[in-house]
Amino acid sequence: MWSLLKRYYRPLFVGFLLLFPLVSFLLGGSKGRGTYFVDRAIIAVTSPVQQGLTSAIEGTVAAAQNYLDLRGVRQENDALRLENLQLRAAVHALGESRMENARLRKLLNYAEAEPGPEIPARVVGVNPVAKLLSVRISSGEQQGVFRGMSVVTPDGIVGQVIRATGGYADVALVTDPQSRVAVRVQRSRARGTAAGTGGGPLRLENMLRTEDVEDGDLIITAGTDGIYPPGVVVGRVTNLEKKEHGMFQGADIVPAVDTSKLEEVLVVGSPYSAMAPGSTAEGASK
Amino acid sequence: MKFLVSVALALALLTLESVVVKQAGLELGRIDVTVVLVAFLALRATLLEGAFSAFCVGYLLDLMSGQPTWLFTFLAVFVFLVGRLVPTFVEVRGALAFALFAMAADVGHSLLASFFTWLTVKEDGPGSLLAEMPLQVALTGLAALALFPLLRRFEASQERPAGLLR
Numbered sequence: 145m146w147s148l149l150k151r152y153y154r155p156l157f158v159g160f161l162l163l164f165p166l167v168s169f170l171l172g173g174s175k176g177r178g179t180y181f182v183d184r185a186i187i188a189v190t191s192p193v194q195q196g197l198t199s200a201i202e203g204t205v206a207a208a209q210n211y212l213d214l215r216g217v218r219q220e221n222d223a224l225r226l227e228n229l230q231l232r233a234a235v236h237a238l239g240e241s242r243m244e245n246a247r248l249r250k251l252l253n254y255a256e257a258e259p260g261p262e263i264p265a266r267v268v269g270v271n272p273v274a275k276l277l278s279v280r281i282s283s284g285e286q287q288g289v290f291r292g293m294s295v296v297t298p299d300g301i302v303g304q305v306i307r308a309t310g311g312y313a314d315v316a317l318v319t320d321p322q323s324r325v326a327v328r329v330q331r332s333r334a335r336g337t338a339a340g341t342g343g344g345p346l347r348l349e350n351m352l353r354t355e356d357v358e359d360g361d362l363i364i365t366a367g368t369d370g371i372y373p374p375g376v377v378v379g380r381v382t383n384l385e386k387k388e389h390g391m392f393q394g395a396d397i398v399p400a401v402d403t404s405k406l407e408e409v410l411v412v413g414s415p416y417s418a419m420a421p422g423s424t425a426e427g428a429s430k
Numbered sequence: 431m432k433f434l435v436s437v438a439l440a441l442a443l444l445t446l447e448s449v450v451v452k453q454a455g456l457e458l459g460r461i462d463v464t465v466v467l468v469a470f471l472a473l474r475a476t477l478l479e480g481a482f483s484a485f486c487v488g489y490l491l492d493l494m495s496g497q498p499t500w501l502f503t504f505l506a507v508f509v510f511l512v513g514r515l516v517p518t519f520v521e522v523r524g525a526l527a528f529a530l531f532a533m534a535a536d537v538g539h540s541l542l543a544s545f546f547t548w549l550t551v552k553e554d555g556p557g558s559l560l561a562e563m564p565l566q567v568a569l570t571g572l573a574a575l576a577l578f579p580l581l582r583r584f585e586a587s588q589e590r591p592a593g594l595l596r
Contacts, residue, residue, distance in 0.1 A: 154478055157478060157481070157482075158477060158478070158481045158507075158511070161481050161482065161484075162507045162511065164500075165485075165488070165500035165503035165507070166500075166504040169499050169501045169504055169546070172499075176498060176499050177498050177499065177500060183493055183498070186490070186493055187493070189441075190441060190445045193445050194448055194449050197445075198452065201453050202453075267452060268452070269445070269448035269449055269451075269452050270452040271448060271494055271495045271496040271497075272444050272447045272448050272460055272463075272491070272495070273460065273491065273494075273495040273502070273543075276496060276497050276547075278495070278496030278497060279452070279496075280448070280496070306496060306497060307496065307497075314496035314497075315496075316496065321547075322497075322550075
């Protein structure tokens with residue numbers, strides 16, 4: 145036995161190197177593997193380099209841009225001052241509505257879910273595999289970011305944390321082909337699913353043919369997938385396909401956030417799932 | 431030594447690529463830098479050293495993909511083993527031949543990656559995943575041309591002059 149091993153150790157070792165990853169992929173490839181110690185070590189080494197390079201490039205670009213932006217800044221200032229006045233008036237009106245809303249909720253004993261924490265982060269890198277759309281952000285377990293938390297910008301939804309290590313986390317974008325988000329039409333409250341297609345628009349699925357949806361409708365998260373909080377903007381409906389037969393209608397959703405040009409994001413805790421190390425997130429991705 | 435150089439180079443190139451793609455926007459086609467390294471290993475490394483290096487390089491790509499599934503680790507070793515067969519049929523000498531060899535390896539790598547991704551995602555056909563392949567293969571060929579002198583220099587630095595006592 146020993147002599148056989150000694151004689152064939154080369155093909156056996158190479159066979160192991162080939163078959164181990166293949167079998168591991170076939171047995172659990174769709175779910176992905178966990179984060180090992182060596183993974184954490186590699187991420188701890190590469191992520192600061194990514195962040196440093198990103199900061200250096202952005203700093204150089206910003207310096208050049210600042211100089212160019214100085215031109216015409218006075219006219220822009222006047223326009224912004226005017227806009228600021230209008231916005232302050234709008235904020236005041238909204239504040240009144242909010243207080244009234246709170247009073248009415250209190251009267252009705254309405255139990256509101258506690259919003260989770262909002263953790264700001266910078267995008268420091270993009271994964272180098274074109275088939276999987278994810279980005280790396282500069283907040284991780286140390287800042288309270290864990291797998292399964294959702295990532296948004298003030299404009300709308302970005303994606304979901306799929307791996308968090310010390311000070312960094314990887315975020316699968318909503319445009320990733322494996323991404324699924326429970327959504328709702330804001331106007332009619334009709335429910336469906338937004339599926340990633342690997343870039344460009346999302347696909348509106350599982351929307352019953354009888355539901356009221358039109359081109360241009362705003363799509364927001366439904367909050368029923370246990371991942372994304374309700375009411376976050378996903379995008380707008382376009383290319384609506386209302387078929388004569390079949391149960392469902394289809395459409396494209398133009399994402400509200402251009403995920404190809406992300407700079408800063410907010411990681412928000414889902415009000416439904418426990419945000420603890422090792423918690424899994426099966427809801428939004430297959 | 432080839433192992434250390436390959437892994438260090440893969441780590442540096444993948445980190446650099448992730449930043450460049452982030453700055454240029456996701457629409458930018460990716461460069462399969464790891465395939466270039468695996469192609470070089472297939473031509474110049476011994477079976478054991480090359481297979482283990484390819485395994486590690488694939489593992490790094492898997493890790494950097496954000497959603498590691500072992501797929502790219504398997505593909506790197508597979509491409510290395512198939513690539514080792516090529517020099518028995520065709521002579522690969524010089525930067526241009528190496529670039530063509532790397533491009534062919536990238537075609538195989540991309541086809542298999544698309545097939546296996548389609549197996550797990552099962553949405554649309556694998557065709558939609560292949561749309562970016564021509565640009566990706568062309569960029570990988572250019573990267574191979576650019577990296578060839580560097581890889582040759584690393585290799586030359588490890589070669590010991592014949593006839594000296596060791």
